[in-house]
Amino acid sequence: MSVDMLQIPDWSDLGGFLPETVMFGAFLLALLGDLVVRRRPVVPFAVVMAGALTALALSFAGLDAPERTILGGLVVVDGMAAFFRILFSLIAVATLLVSWASEEIMGRSRENKGEYYALIALMTGGMMVMAEARDLLMLYLSLELVSLSSYVMAGYMRNSLRATEASLKYVIFGAVSSGVMLYGLSLLYGLTGSLTYAGVRDALAAGAGDPLSLLTVCVLLLAGLGYKIAMVPFHFWAPDVYEGAPTPVSAFFSVGPKAAGFALMIRFFYTTMQPAVDRVDWRLLIAVLSVATMTFGNLVAVRQVNVKRLLAYSSIAHAGYLLMGFLMLTAEGLQAILFYLLVYALMNLGAFLFVVALNNSLKSEHLDDYAGLGFRSPWAAAMMIVFLFSLTGLPPTAGFIGKFYLFAAVMHEGWYWLAIVGVLNSVVSLFYYMKIARTMYFTKAPADAPAVPIAPLHYVTLVLLAAPTLFLGLYWGGFKDLADRAVQHFTAL
Amino acid sequence: MADHLLSWMTFAPVIGAAVIAGLPGRYKDFTKWIAAAATAVPLLLAVQLFLQFDRTTANMQFTEHYTWIKSFNIEYFLGVDGLSVPMVLLTALLSFLCIIASWRIEKAVKGYFSLFLLLEAGMMGVFCALDFFLFYVFWEVMLLPMYFLIGIWGGPRKEYAAIKFFLYTLAGSVLMLLAMIAFYYNVKDPVTGGHTFNMLHMMDQANHGGILALSNVRFVIWMGLFIGFAIKVPVFPFHTWLPDAHVEAPTAVSVILAGVLLKMGTYGLLRISYPMLPDQAVGFMVPMAILGAVNILYGAFCAMAQTDMKKLVAYSSVSHMGYVLLGMSAMNEAGINGAVLQMFNHGTITAMMFLCVGVIYDRAHHRDINGFGGLGLQLPVYTSVFSFALFAAVGLPGLSGFVSEAMVFIGAFPTHRTITIVSALGIVVGAAYVLWMLQRVFLGEKNAKYDSLPEISARELCTLVPIGIIVLVLGVYPMPVLDLMKVSLNHLIKVVAG
Numbered sequence: 001m002s003v004d005m006l007q008i009p010d011w012s013d014l015g016g017f018l019p020e021t022v023m024f025g026a027f028l029l030a031l032l033g034d035l036v037v038r039r040r041p042v043v044p045f046a047v048v049m050a051g052a053l054t055a056l057a058l059s060f061a062g063l064d065a066p067e068r069t070i071l072g073g074l075v076v077v078d079g080m081a082a083f084f085r086i087l088f089s090l091i092a093v094a095t096l097l098v099s100w101a102s103e104e105i106m107g108r109s110r111e112n113k114g115e116y117y118a119l120i121a122l123m124t125g126g127m128m129v130m131a132e133a134r135d136l137l138m139l140y141l142s143l144e145l146v147s148l149s150s151y152v153m154a155g156y157m158r159n160s161l162r163a164t165e166a167s168l169k170y171v172i173f174g175a176v177s178s179g180v181m182l183y184g185l186s187l188l189y190g191l192t193g194s195l196t197y198a199g200v201r202d203a204l205a206a207g208a209g210d211p212l213s214l215l216t217v218c219v220l221l222l223a224g225l226g227y228k229i230a231m232v233p234f235h236f237w238a239p240d241v242y243e244g245a246p247t248p249v250s251a252f253f254s255v256g257p258k259a260a261g262f263a264l265m266i267r268f269f270y271t272t273m274q275p276a277v278d279r280v281d282w283r284l285l286i287a288v289l290s291v292a293t294m295t296f297g298n299l300v301a302v303r304q305v306n307v308k309r310l311l312a313y314s315s316i317a318h319a320g321y322l323l324m325g326f327l328m329l330t331a332e333g334l335q336a337i338l339f340y341l342l343v344y345a346l347m348n349l350g351a352f353l354f355v356v357a358l359n360n361s362l363k364s365e366h367l368d369d370y371a372g373l374g375f376r377s378p379w380a381a382a383m384m385i386v387f388l389f390s391l392t393g394l395p396p397t398a399g400f401i402g403k404f405y406l407f408a409a410v411m412h413e414g415w416y417w418l419a420i421v422g423v424l425n426s427v428v429s430l431f432y433y434m435k436i437a438r439t440m441y442f443t444k445a446p447a448d449a450p451a452v453p454i455a456p457l458h459y460v461t462l463v464l465l466a467a468p469t470l471f472l473g474l475y476w477g478g479f480k481d482l483a484d485r486a487v488q489h490f491t492a493l
Numbered sequence: 494m495a496d497h498l499l500s501w502m503t504f505a506p507v508i509g510a511a512v513i514a515g516l517p518g519r520y521k522d523f524t525k526w527i528a529a530a531a532t533a534v535p536l537l538l539a540v541q542l543f544l545q546f547d548r549t550t551a552n553m554q555f556t557e558h559y560t561w562i563k564s565f566n567i568e569y570f571l572g573v574d575g576l577s578v579p580m581v582l583l584t585a586l587l588s589f590l591c592i593i594a595s596w597r598i599e600k601a602v603k604g605y606f607s608l609f610l611l612l613e614a615g616m617m618g619v620f621c622a623l624d625f626f627l628f629y630v631f632w633e634v635m636l637l638p639m640y641f642l643i644g645i646w647g648g649p650r651k652e653y654a655a656i657k658f659f660l661y662t663l664a665g666s667v668l669m670l671l672a673m674i675a676f677y678y679n680v681k682d683p684v685t686g687g688h689t690f691n692m693l694h695m696m697d698q699a700n701h702g703g704i705l706a707l708s709n710v711r712f713v714i715w716m717g718l719f720i721g722f723a724i725k726v727p728v729f730p731f732h733t734w735l736p737d738a739h740v741e742a743p744t745a746v747s748v749i750l751a752g753v754l755l756k757m758g759t760y761g762l763l764r765i766s767y768p769m770l771p772d773q774a775v776g777f778m779v780p781m782a783i784l785g786a787v788n789i790l791y792g793a794f795c796a797m798a799q800t801d802m803k804k805l806v807a808y809s810s811v812s813h814m815g816y817v818l819l820g821m822s823a824m825n826e827a828g829i830n831g832a833v834l835q836m837f838n839h840g841t842i843t844a845m846m847f848l849c850v851g852v853i854y855d856r857a858h859h860r861d862i863n864g865f866g867g868l869g870l871q872l873p874v875y876t877s878v879f880s881f882a883l884f885a886a887v888g889l890p891g892l893s894g895f896v897s898e899a900m901v902f903i904g905a906f907p908t909h910r911t912i913t914i915v916s917a918l919g920i921v922v923g924a925a926y927v928l929w930m931l932q933r934v935f936l937g938e939k940n941a942k943y944d945s946l947p948e949i950s951a952r953e954l955c956t957l958v959p960i961g962i963i964v965l966v967l968g969v970y971p972m973p974v975l976d977l978m979k980v981s982l983n984h985l986i987k988v989v990a991g
Binding site: 396411427 | 561562563564565601629630633634636637640641644645651652655656659660663664667668670671674675677678
């Protein structure tokens with residue numbers, strides 16, 4: 001057992017751990033508040049919102065900070081950690097806004113609304129830790145923390161058969177894949193004799209591990225991590241869970257844990273597995289998985305008629321694009337991923353929010369029920385068009401800029417075939433995103449189509465997400481700088 | 494305005510679109526007047542551009558150069574030369590006339606006119622951009638309005654046509670995107686030494702390095718760009734989106750599609766592919782000429798087989814764009830000048846034809862060539878206007894189409910003798926389908942069903958007559974346009990063919 005595991009945590013380290021502390025504090029406070037003031041979900045909502053905004057404000061300072069290991073070597077705080085803290089706080093804020101006006105969450109018959117908001121806080125904190133883990137134990141713990149809270153969130157509507165089924169599927173898939181990953185971690189520990197990333201890296205650089213066992217480790221670990229980011233072939237849960245869970249929860253899942261999974265993967269693979277690249281070509285492995293993920297996601301999405309399910313497959317495809325950048329092992333690739341995750345969070349939350357907002361009045365997310373929405377609810381539909389174009393990657397939207405940087409990074413490293421597969425996939429994706437546009441604008445609404453009032457809060461949130469999606473397509477300099485600054489001190493490159 | 498002429502031309506329609514979007518939907522007439530004003534601004538500025546453009550230099554003029562995204566050397570760089578000015582004039586003119594031609598649109602007026610204005614901005618931007626990234630953004634920005642204009646206001650198969658157009662064009666442009674990135678990383682900015690999107694730097698072979706030094710890579714990039722542009726032209730076998738889109742689109746959108754959008758493909762070849770990869774362009778002369786000949790003949794024969802007037806005009810576009818390709822493949826003064834002149838002339842002539850088809854469709858609500866007959870007696874004014882357009886399309890001497898087609902053949906003959914002779918058959922077939930249609934629609938027995946068909950209105954004549962005058966003037970005296978482009982195009986030929 002390595003010595004650094006036995007270090008006693010230094011309390012002053014908590015200073016570098018503030019945003020997480022705030023989120024966990026908000027979690028406890030929200031639970032407590034919910035206990036004291038029953039049936040007033042506004043209390044936990046306000047607590048968690050305040051927590052997320054505080055965490056957001058606290059996170060900016062760390063962007064230019066050099067790497068610093070805290071809490072006895074379990075977590076590392078650097079620019080990238082700060083970037084993900086910002087991202088997760090933003091996602092939490094958006095999810096809170098989306099949930100507050102959602103009938104699915106706040107409907108009259110729902111119980112335990114307070115707990116729902118508390119869980120958002122817990123998950124956000126957990127995702128932040130995922131982005132900071134630099135120890136195999138912490139890796140596993142943070143992953144499980146996020147997973148366990150998501151099982152509960154997926155099953156939040158416990159009277160709904162669909163939601164319960166989704167939750168159960170999620171638990172079973174999750175348990176299996178985390179078990180598999182744990183096995184991989186134990187193999188890695190056996191090969192290198194260390195739990196810290198630095199220790200693993202040094203051991204691998206010194207030649208520990210033969211190609212076969214390293215390949216086994218990679219595959220087993222990818223099972224666990226691939227599950228989190230919905231990578232083919234560990235994606236099976238995603239469509240069912242996204243479809244079954246309450247839509248705000250699906251929105252949250254499709255961006256939050258996915259980004260956290262990428263953060264974890266980046267830190268783990270870039271730090272520890274880089275020296276082993278000569279013995280196990282995990283880059284090629286991931287390239288193949290990336291192609292499989294985007295192609296599968298896009299092709300299956302083409303056939304979907306349930307918008308939530310369609311967006312679920314689209315989010316699988318987006319994991320594929322991100323994986324392209326992941327395997328470049330360059331600062332450029334990393335910046336592209338971070339920027340894309342930010343853009344993806346905006347546009348995907350936006351698209352899901354549109355579904356949530358309509359679900360309040362339509363009680364359906366079937367594509368046919370969207371007929372004529374372009375004229376029944378012109379402004380909301382116009383914003384949905386912005387999100388759809390952005391998801392396709394068309395200028396002048398943020399999605400194009402995100403994809404542009406990804407492809408540029410891939411081309412710069414000379415993976416031309418991967419870039420070609422990637423752009424052709426974007427063309428395929430156009431077809432199903434435009435299926436939604438087509439239904440909203442080209443199909444006439446039936447005469448008895450219900451009116452679609454949209455909650456004012458949802459309108460505001462839609463604007464808050466659509467405006468940057470459009471603006472970042474025209475001028476993205478400042479936001480790209482955030483991503484560039486975040487990786488400037490990333491030592492694993 | 495004088496300092497930022499091109500920016501005003503590009504963004505005046507955007508301002509108009511924003512105003513319209515903010516207007517309550519019930520002000521339908523006001524919306525149309527705003528749209529007319531927003532397209533009149535670029536048209537007036539185009540006149541200014543025409544008057545002030547220096548015809549003695551091949552340098553970029555009216556340039557505007559600003560940093561956009563510093564970290565990636567993306568610039569806001571606009572400028573025009575003799576190749577772009579005719580296209581800019583064409584865009585400004587047709588956009589304005591199309592707004593007038595759309596005056597009777599009643600469905601979702603606000604959406605129609607704001608999308609139309611966005612479309613004009615995208616087209617204008619493509620012809621003015623000198624930064625490859627900016628060019629790409631404008632190129633793609635057009636897709637959104639076009640998709641909705643076809644899909645919402647189009648004919649019975651509008652959904653199919655709209656998505657097909659979108660998918661084809663996007664498939665082409667993503668290849669262009671990759672080519673653009675490949676250029677970015679392998680072209681050196683001569684001043685800073687960094688990467689660049691500046692198209693003028695990309696055109697200078699001295700700045701090329703990295704993989705651009707390898708001839709097989711250059712070939713792959715050339716093909717990527719070529720397919721991207723060929724889909725837009727459209728070159729056989731990428732043309733199948735065109736008949737669908739043109740037929741389903743509302744009249745004014747068909748005019749823009751045929752009049753301006755198709756030119757973007759050949760413009761891209763001349764602006765980007767030729768000067769940036771001259772060695773490949775020279776090596777591709779013969780395939781290009783063959784593709785041109787195929788387009789001319791295939792388009793003409795397809796047109797002959799049509800019974801839908803609009804589809805006939807659509808296929809005639811495929812045929813006429815073949816002349817542009819043939820002229821470009823000649824790589825000499827007559828050929829290239831003829832090709833660009835043909836781009837301009839086809840824009841005007843085909844616009845007239847689509848507008849004329851729109852006129853009859855508005856009245857009879859069908860476009861079946863065999864469903865009319867004897868219209869010449871009923872609608873004499875309309876018949877003469879339409880015949881004028883049709884004869885211009887055939888290439889009747891004295892009208893503009895003749896001049897450019899003749900130049901193309903004169904240019905292509907010494908370079909590709911056999912191919913040119915074969916292509917010349919296209920003129921015969923062209924005359925056949927046009928005259929045959931003329932005969933079936935306007936001559937012969939009068940169809941009693943259309944006894945009460947009203948004559949062409951003053952508003953409709955307003956859209957047709959200005960183009961007709963241009964067609965006539967350029968047929969007699971083509972120098973106003975030839976003078977604009979000659980110096981720039983001769984410079985291009987020198988760069989490419991040495």
